[in-house]
Amino acid sequence: MKRPSLGSILFGLIPFAAICFPVALWDRIDPRVLGLPFNFFWLILWLLLTPVCMWGAYRQEVPRNSNARRDSEDLAP
Amino acid sequence: MSESLIALTVISTIVGIGAFLGFYAGARYRMDLEQWTVAGRGFGMILVWVLMAGEVYTTFTFLGASGRAYSWGGPVLYILAYQPLMYVVSFYILPQMWEAGKRYRLQTQADFFRVRYGSKYLEAFAALVGVIFLIPYVQLQLTGLGLIAEVASFGGIHRTPAMVIAFVIVAGFVFTSGVRGAAWVSVLKDLLLLFAAIFVGIAIPRHYFGGVGPMFTALIHARPNHLIMPGATKAFGHSWFISTVLMTVLAFFMWPQYIGACFSSKDANTLRHNAVIMPLYSITMPLVFIVGFTALLVLPNLPDGDLALLSIVRKTFPAWFLGVIGGAGALTAMVPAAVQILTAATLFIKNFCRPILAPSMTDAQVARLAKAAVLGITALALTSAIYSSTSLVGLLLIGYTGVAQFFPGVVLGLYSKRVTTAGVFAGLVTGVAIVAILGLTKRDPFHGLNAGFIGLCVNFAVTGVVSLCTRSETSRFADLVNEPVGN
Numbered sequence: 306m307k308r309p310s311l312g313s314i315l316f317g318l319i320p321f322a323a324i325c326f327p328v329a330l331w332d333r334i335d336p337r338v339l340g341l342p343f344n345f346f347w348l349i350l351w352l353l354l355t356p357v358c359m360w361g362a363y364r365q366e367v368p369r370n371s372n373a374r375r376d377s378e379d380l381a382p
Numbered sequence: 383m384s385e386s387l388i389a390l391t392v393i394s395t396i397v398g399i400g401a402f403l404g405f406y407a408g409a410r411y412r413m414d415l416e417q418w419t420v421a422g423r424g425f426g427m428i429l430v431w432v433l434m435a436g437e438v439y440t441t442f443t444f445l446g447a448s449g450r451a452y453s454w455g456g457p458v459l460y461i462l463a464y465q466p467l468m469y470v471v472s473f474y475i476l477p478q479m480w481e482a483g484k485r486y487r488l489q490t491q492a493d494f495f496r497v498r499y500g501s502k503y504l505e506a507f508a509a510l511v512g513v514i515f516l517i518p519y520v521q522l523q524l525t526g527l528g529l530i531a532e533v534a535s536f537g538g539i540h541r542t543p544a545m546v547i548a549f550v551i552v553a554g555f556v557f558t559s560g561v562r563g564a565a566w567v568s569v570l571k572d573l574l575l576l577f578a579a580i581f582v583g584i585a586i587p588r589h590y591f592g593g594v595g596p597m598f599t600a601l602i603h604a605r606p607n608h609l610i611m612p613g614a615t616k617a618f619g620h621s622w623f624i625s626t627v628l629m630t631v632l633a634f635f636m637w638p639q640y641i642g643a644c645f646s647s648k649d650a651n652t653l654r655h656n657a658v659i660m661p662l663y664s665i666t667m668p669l670v671f672i673v674g675f676t677a678l679l680v681l682p683n684l685p686d687g688d689l690a691l692l693s694i695v696r697k698t699f700p701a702w703f704l705g706v707i708g709g710a711g712a713l714t715a716m717v718p719a720a721v722q723i724l725t726a727a728t729l730f731i732k733n734f735c736r737p738i739l740a741p742s743m744t745d746a747q748v749a750r751l752a753k754a755a756v757l758g759i760t761a762l763a764l765t766s767a768i769y770s771s772t773s774l775v776g777l778l779l780i781g782y783t784g785v786a787q788f789f790p791g792v793v794l795g796l797y798s799k800r801v802t803t804a805g806v807f808a809g810l811v812t813g814v815a816i817v818a819i820l821g822l823t824k825r826d827p828f829h830g831l832n833a834g835f836i837g838l839c840v841n842f843a844v845t846g847v848v849s850l851c852t853r854s855e856t857s858r859f860a861d862l863v864n865e866p867v868g869n
Contacts, residue, residue: 314474345598345609
């Protein structure tokens with residue numbers, strides 16, 4: 306099976322590096338942001354940033370996988 | 383009209399509309415096995431999104447997440463961590479899985495094991511493991527439904543008749559409409575759930591504290607350690623967090639029903655696109671947590687954390703609104719249960735009974751028997767939901783740790799040329815044995831680490847070592863390398 310490209314995998318590692326491994330750094334209450342405890346805020350922020358990273362991965366993968374089907378570039382359902 | 387009657391009328395109406403959609407969705411199609419299990423591989427982006435969201439956000443996410451925010455505190459954040467990360471993992475697995483599925487007409491996860499590794503015993507074992515770990519998950523949906531009926535009727539309706547009625551409906555639309563029914567009920571369910579979560583997540587803290595910020599300030603004053611790990615728990619610290627998040631994100635798309643949802647997509651890029659945008663859907667989860675935290679301040683002495691969301695909604699809003707939340711919750715139990723039952727039934731007949739007992743069975747016969755098995759599996763889950771009382775959370779966690787053990791076989795099967803049937807078989811058996819022993823003897827977490835994570839590490843090691851010690855086999859997927867799939 307065709308493997309994902311290195312570039313797209315690197316994009317995918319960013320959210321892991323931000324959310325999973327440094328838990329000891331972000332699991333704190335202060336500073337509060339928008340009234341939220343910091344750990345809460347950090348994870349909500351990454352709900353929004355993860356799609357940005359994965360969009361980068363998507364740009365890497367889609368051209369490699371749509372040689373016969375131009376319409377898959379089109380995001381419409 | 384009494385309050386409970388109003389709430390129950392609203393719930394019944396919502397469930398009734400859902401049931402109608404479920405039956406109607408399948409009415410226009412001839413339900414052969416391909417149509418029933420993977421909807422003829424015809425779903426575009428929106429239906430795949432809705433079906434996946436419909437299956438992923440179960441009653442456990444809805445009642446369980448607020449309940450854990452209430453009773454655990456900080457460790458509940460693992461839900462907010464694994465949800466975006468599991469879609470990241472799916473980006474690198476599901477499109478390739480879909481291509482294999484398209485090429486070899488796979489309908490279930492066990493089909494993948496048969497075709498990739500060429501062993502009917504591995505296929506049957508994978509199917510059996512899938513069915514065994516799915517049943518407690520179905521049972522959990524049932525219990526959630528029972529809770530909703532009990533709270534919404536102010537204790538007037540016992541949970542048993544409510545579960546029986548709801549599951550006759552679910553079995554009915556699985557029987558007639560297959561996965562199409564589930565997807566269409568999901569549309570209604572997702573809209574209601576989104577509306578419900580946003581509304582209660584904002585309105586409830588506002589009602590009691592004037593906003594989310596003041597609510598958190600009050601909680602930090604009242605219970606300074608509740609919001610950071612390990613919160614109100616003893617063992618759920620940072621090493622538990624990391625091992626659980628890793629185990630869950632790897633396990634998630636190993637649930638056999640999500641592989642089925644993946645096959646229902648019309649192309650591979652739909653799945654990539656979905657993986658990019660799905661994390662946004664989790665934005666409702668923090669709101670559900672906020673309701674749980676508020677409940678802890680307002681109703682600190684509930685007997686069961688899972689009652690937190692419904693109890694505070696009942697205390698805060700008029701009866702009809704409790705009905706809307708209850709209806710959304712009921713559909714949230716019914717949709718995932720429908721797909722879980724469908725998957726378990728198909729796995730059991732197609733991938734366990736057929737290869738072992740009756741190799742000559744045709745697909746049409748499989749489809750007929752699988753529909754009969756829907757009734758059997760529903761009855762089994764219903765019986766265990768009625769008679770077993772405790773530790774459903776424990777059962778679900780065993781389920782996760784169990785399906786995580788499919789990961790090496792699936793991922794190495796997709797990407798490695800060197801992995802062998804014996805290696806995958808040995809790894810799967812070892813991994814399942816480890817999580818079963820640790821789970822059943824209640825030693826999860828084991829020395830601060832998630833049991834499924836330990837099982838998965840050993841599983842990988844065994845798979846690797848045994849594969850290297852056995853003669854290499856040619857992968858049937860080799861011809862898919864660097865070759866676009868024709869449509």
